[in-house]
Each structure stands twice: as structure tokens, then as C-alpha cells.
Amino acid sequence: MSAAVSFAPRRGWSFRQPSVIPGFGLTLGFTLTYFSLIILIPLLALAIRSAGLGPEGFWKAATDARVLGSLRVSFVTALIAAGVNVVFGTLIAWVLVRYRFPGRRIFDAIIDLPFALPTAVAGIALTAIYAPNGTIGALFAPLGWRIAYTPSGIVIAMIFIGLPFVVRTIQPILEEVSHEVEEASATLGASRFQTITRIILPSLTPAILTGFALAFARGVGEYGSIIFIAGNIPFVSEIAPLLIYIRLQEFNYVGATVIATVMLLLSFALLFVINLIQAWSRRRYGYGSN
Amino acid sequence: MAATKLRARVHRRVSPTSESPLVQWTLIGIALLFMAVILLLPLYAVFHEAFVKGVGAFFAALGERDAQAAIRLTLLVAAIAVPLNVVFGLAASWAIAKFEFKGKAFLITLIDLPFSVSPVISGLVYVLLFGAGSFLGPFLKSYGIEVLFALPGIVLATIFVTFPFVARELIPLMQDQGTGDEEAALSLGANGWQTFWRVTLPNIKWGLLYGVLLCNARAMGEFGAVAVVSGKIRGQTTTMPLQVEMLYNEYNAAAAFALASLLALLALVTLVLKTALEWRFGDEIAAGGGH
Numbered sequence: 043m044s045a046a047v048s049f050a051p052r053r054g055w056s057f058r059q060p061s062v063i064p065g066f067g068l069t070l071g072f073t074l075t076y077f078s079l080i081i082l083i084p085l086l087a088l089a090i091r092s093a094g095l096g097p098e099g100f101w102k103a104a105t106d107a108r109v110l111g112s113l114r115v116s117f118v119t120a121l122i123a124a125g126v127n128v129v130f131g132t133l134i135a136w137v138l139v140r141y142r143f144p145g146r147r148i149f150d151a152i153i154d155l156p157f158a159l160p161t162a163v164a165g166i167a168l169t170a171i172y173a174p175n176g177t178i179g180a181l182f183a184p185l186g187w188r189i190a191y192t193p194s195g196i197v198i199a200m201i202f203i204g205l206p207f208v209v210r211t212i213q214p215i216l217e218e219v220s221h222e223v224e225e226a227s228a229t230l231g232a233s234r235f236q237t238i239t240r241i242i243l244p245s246l247t248p249a250i251l252t253g254f255a256l257a258f259a260r261g262v263g264e265y266g267s268i269i270f271i272a273g274n275i276p277f278v279s280e281i282a283p284l285l286i287y288i289r290l291q292e293f294n295y296v297g298a299t300v301i302a303t304v305m306l307l308l309s310f311a312l313l314f315v316i317n318l319i320q321a322w323s324r325r326r327y328g329y330g331s332n
Numbered sequence: 333m334a335a336t337k338l339r340a341r342v343h344r345r346v347s348p349t350s351e352s353p354l355v356q357w358t359l360i361g362i363a364l365l366f367m368a369v370i371l372l373l374p375l376y377a378v379f380h381e382a383f384v385k386g387v388g389a390f391f392a393a394l395g396e397r398d399a400q401a402a403i404r405l406t407l408l409v410a411a412i413a414v415p416l417n418v419v420f421g422l423a424a425s426w427a428i429a430k431f432e433f434k435g436k437a438f439l440i441t442l443i444d445l446p447f448s449v450s451p452v453i454s455g456l457v458y459v460l461l462f463g464a465g466s467f468l469g470p471f472l473k474s475y476g477i478e479v480l481f482a483l484p485g486i487v488l489a490t491i492f493v494t495f496p497f498v499a500r501e502l503i504p505l506m507q508d509q510g511t512g513d514e515e516a517a518l519s520l521g522a523n524g525w526q527t528f529w530r531v532t533l534p535n536i537k538w539g540l541l542y543g544v545l546l547c548n549a550r551a552m553g554e555f556g557a558v559a560v561v562s563g564k565i566r567g568q569t570t571t572m573p574l575q576v577e578m579l580y581n582e583y584n585a586a587a588a589f590a591l592a593s594l595l596a597l598l599a600l601v602t603l604v605l606k607t608a609l610e611w612r613f614g615d616e617i618a619a620g621g622g623h
Contacts, residue, residue: 058431058434061430063524064518064523065426065427065528066433069427070431073420076423080491088453130363133359134363134366138363147607151604151606152372152603153367155371155375155599156371157546158549158553158599158600158606159375159599160592161553162555163553163595166378166580166585167592171373176377225349228348228349234351262450263451263452263453264451286450290459295459295463299456299460302452312448313448
């Protein structure tokens with residue numbers, strides 16, 4: 043310990059606090075090297091390629107009609123799916139946390155299925171169900187509503203993959219919401235409905251927003267579960283990740299790089315917003331999911 | 333009327349901070365119906381479609397040479413990618429949980445970065461790094477090393493998308509446990525490695541297993557990132573999910589679902605083990621848990 047202290051600069055700033063535990067240099071060095079090789083350098087390669095185009099070339103490629111069309115499809119469908127997931131995800135979290143019913147723990151475990159099931163498997167399964175001759179597709183086909191091979195199919199796939207993000211973000215917060223405030227609200231004469239809408243939902247708002255953002259981000263980037271069910275018609279049901287893939291197949295690396303850069307910037311912005319919500323939630327309510 | 337109502341209330345113990353049974357069961361019904369349609373039906377569909385042409389066709393599809401090659405490749409890729417991410421996860425959580433240093437919070441955020449990158453982009457970055465027109469690709473090629481459309485590219489893309497799993501499981505767990513045990517071991521004369529193997533590792537073993545499970549499921553099931561770098565050379569660079577796609581696009585749905593059912597089985601086993609770990613060792617896995 044004395045050695046570590048004497049080597050540390052005694053001025054106000056030091057990189058790390060002294061500790062008796064060994065291995066700091068080795069583990070942090072390995073961590074940073076591995077991170078740089080696997081994540082940082084490849085992402086930098088993308089940034090450099092992008093920057094090499096110059097602002098004008100980048101803007102021209104990014105505002106290509108088909109690119110804008112695919113971004114629009116991705117964002118609109120992801121917004122709708124995240125909206126649906128917020129409604130049902132909140133309900134599911136509420137039911138799982140507050141009520142006791144047979145099979146509750148099994149349903150609780152099943153929530154994570156979209157994390158565990160490979161996206162390609164989910165994709166072909168959803169297509170089989172929602173195709174015009176599938177279990178659910180056949181119910182809607184007589185009404186003239188085709189789900190598979192249309193943007194509706196994209197929304198269905200995004201609901202599937204986004205659901206656990208919403209449930210798993212809200213669940214721990216709901217468990218933390220103290221019963222006393224509900225009791226206080228009830229003794230002060232509030233109806234149950236008022237207690238839920240004015241006391242419980244406001245304290246869940248940060249978690250709901252975070253869940254929405256996570257589900258939305260995942261939906262925008264999703265590829266495997268969507269391409270089978272989407273139909274992939276340019277301007278109608280072609281998602282941005284698919285267009286990146288198509289550009290790569292055409293050896294149009296510039297086109298692929300530009301779409302990827304736009305998507306990355308947007309998802310980093312989302313990540314930033316999520317962090318802001320978390321910080322705000324911690325300040326406002328003293329807890330936040332992390 | 334009022335009396336029976338009151339008695340019913342007392343009997344069922346409906347408190348003013350709960351909902352009436354009717355409301356409760358309606359909400360439970362809606363939630364379970366939604367989960368059944370969105371989550372369970374696809375799972376059922378995979379197994380149903382896999383056996384739609386009979387058990388014989390199912391095993392014939394799995395016995396195909398290309399299917400066998402895909403299974404072997406998937407196992408090989410996971411066998412390389414998962415241990416590497418375990419070593420990284422252990423190193424990162426040791427550095428982050430056992431020491432206080434500047435920029436720690438930022439480093440934790442960086443580790444989660446791959447989760448916010450679309451899988452297709454995770455593959456694309458390696459195409460840009462090693463593909464035609466890059467600096468590294470032709471250089472390695474002159475030494476006879478193929479990265480793209482070969483095993484190294486598939487492994488790299490898989491490592492990228494599964495990068496955070498082990499680390500983000502271990503960091504909060506080890507932060508929770510603090511440094512007391514390690515300091516005690518060191519003061520009793522153990523060296524760094526002994527402390528790690530005999531004190532730290534036993535403390536985190538269930539959390540580590542939990543992270544490995546999730547990492548492995550994603551590694552074996554990754555599709556988008558691997559699709560970009562694999563080149564999809566039949567029998568050589570097609571992993572199981574890619575083989576599923578190929579069969580499906582060739583209108584061989586039964587064979588596609590047969591192979592997909594193996595992946596679905598893997599997902600189910602992962603879920604069961606994960607849930608068992610949470611029930612049995614909940615406290616020893618993580619304070620936060622989840623994803």
C-alpha cells in the first residue's frame with residue numbers, strides 16, 4: 043500500500059485511487075486493447091469512410107430517394123411497434139408484479155424469449171403465422187388486411203423483438219414503488235383509478251420512456267426477424283438495414299456506409315436521450331433502471 | 333346487500349390499494365392473451381412446421397451434409413467467440429469493480445455500445461476494414477489470410493454483437509461484492525492469481541454462468557452481422573441461422589424449420605437454465621439482473 047501511495051502523484055489529480063489489489067494495469071490494459079480492436083477501430087473505419095465523402099457527397103448519398111424511403115419505413119414502423127409495446131408491456135409488467143395467478147413465473151420467464159430465440163427463427167415463424175394461409179393471417183385475410191409481406195408485418199416482428207425491453211425496464215421500478223404512497227392516496231380519498239393515473243403512472247414515466255426508447259432503437263436496427271415477413275418492396279416495406287445489405291451485395295460500399303452512419307448517429311442520439319431520462323429519473327425519484 | 337358485499341370484501345381481502353377480482357382477472361387475461369399470441373404462438377409454429385412432413389423428413393433434413401456443416405460451424409464459432417468474451421468480461425469487471433479511476437462511467441457506457449448498433453452495421457464495419465478497397469484486406473490476403481467470407485470474419489462479427497453480455501453481467505455483481513474478500517485474501521498472503529481463482533471466481537461463478545448462457549445463445553443465433561461477412565458459401569461459411577434462411581428462400585420450408593427447431597430448442601434450454609439460475613441463485617447473480 044505504501045508503495046502505491048508513494049508512486050501516486052500527491053497533487054489534486056490522479057488517474058486512480060490507490061489500492062492493495064493487484065492487476066489494474068493488466069486488466070484495464072487488456073480491456074482497452076480488446077475494446078479498441080473489436081469495437082473502436084472497426085467503427086472508426088466506418089467514420090473515416092464516411093468523412094472521406096465530404097459533406098456534399100455524404101448529403102447527396104444520404105438524401106437518395108430510396109435511402110430516405112427505407113429510413114422512413116424503419117422509423118415509422120419502429121415508432122408504432124414501440125407504442126404498442128409500451129401499452130401492453132406496461133400492462134404485462136403490472137400484471138406480473140402485482141397479481142398472483144397460476145403460471146405467473148413461467149410467463150415471467152417467457153418474456154425473455156425474444157432475447158434467446160435467434161432472429162431468423164423468429165422471422166420465419168412469424169411469417170408462417172401471419173401469411174395469408176397462416177393461423178392468424180387467415181383470420182385477417184377475409185377482411186382484406188394482409189399482414190405478412192406488408193408494413194404491418196414489419197410492425198409485428200418489431201413488437202415481438204421489442205416487448206422484453208419494455209417489460210424488463212418497467213418491472214424492477216414497479217417493484218420499488220412504495221406501497222405507502224398508494225395507501226396515503228387511498229386514505230386521502232382518491233379512487234383506485236386516480237391513484238393509478240396520478241400516483242403510480244407518473245413514477246413509472248421514466249421507465250416507460252426508457253423502455254420505449256430501447257424498443258424503438260432495437261426495432262430500427264433489427265434485420266433478421268423482419269426481412270422474411272416484410273416483403274421488402276422499395277419505398278413500401280424495405281427497411282434501412284436491408285438496404286445496407288443490398289448495397290453491400292452490389293459492392294456499393296459508399297451507399298452502405300452512408301446509411302449506416304445516419305443510423306448510427308440516430309441511435310447514439312437515442313442512447314444519449316435514454317441516459318438523460320435515467321439521470322432525470324434518479325434526481326426526481328431517487329431511483330432508475332440501469 | 334351491503335352486508336354481503338362487505339363480507340365478500342373481508343373474505344377476499346380486497347384492500348383499497350388493490351383492484352377488484354373482476355378487474356384483476358380481466359387485466360391478467362389481456363396480458364396473457366397478448367403474450368400467448370406474440371410470444372408463444374411463434375415458438376409453437378417453429379416446432380409444428382418442423383414436423384409437418386413427419387419425423388422422418390425432420391431427421392433427414394438434419395442429416396443433410398450442408399445442415400451438418402452448418403451445425404459444426406455454429407458450434408465452432410461459439411466455441412471461439414464465447415471464451416474470448418468471457419476473458420474480456422472478467423478483465424473488464426475486475427478493472428472496473430475493484431478499482432476507482434477516472435472515466436470509469438464512460439468506459440461502462442462504451443462496453444454497452446454494441447447493443448445500440450444494428451447487427452447489419454456490426455458486419456458492415458468489418459467489410460469496410462477487411463474488404464476490397466481497404467488497407468488491411470489485401471495486405472492479409474498477400475499472406476494467405478482470408479478474413480471476409482471465411483471463419484475469421486464470422487468470428488469477429490459474432491464477438492462484436494456478443495461483446496457486452498458477460499461484462500455487463502459481472503460488473504454490477506462485482507461492484508456489489510466490493511473488495512473486502514480480496515483484501516482479506518491478500519493480507520493472508522495469497523498472491524493476485526490465487527486471490528482471483530480461489531476467492532473472486534467462486535464468488536461470481538453463478539453470475540458468470542448466467543452471462544455465458546446469454547452470450548452463447550446470441551453467438552449461436554446471430555444472423556444479421558454474420559450474414560454480411562459470411563458470403564454464404566454453402567457448406568463452408570453458412571452458420572445455422574444462415575442455412576435456415578437459405579433453405580427457406582429455396583422454398584424448402586420443412587427443412588428450414590427443422591434446423592430452426594434446433595435453434596429454438598437452444599433458446600428454450602437457455603431460458604430454462606437462466607430461470608433456474610435466477611430462482612436458485614438470485615442473490616448471487618446480480619442486484620439488477622436483466623439486460
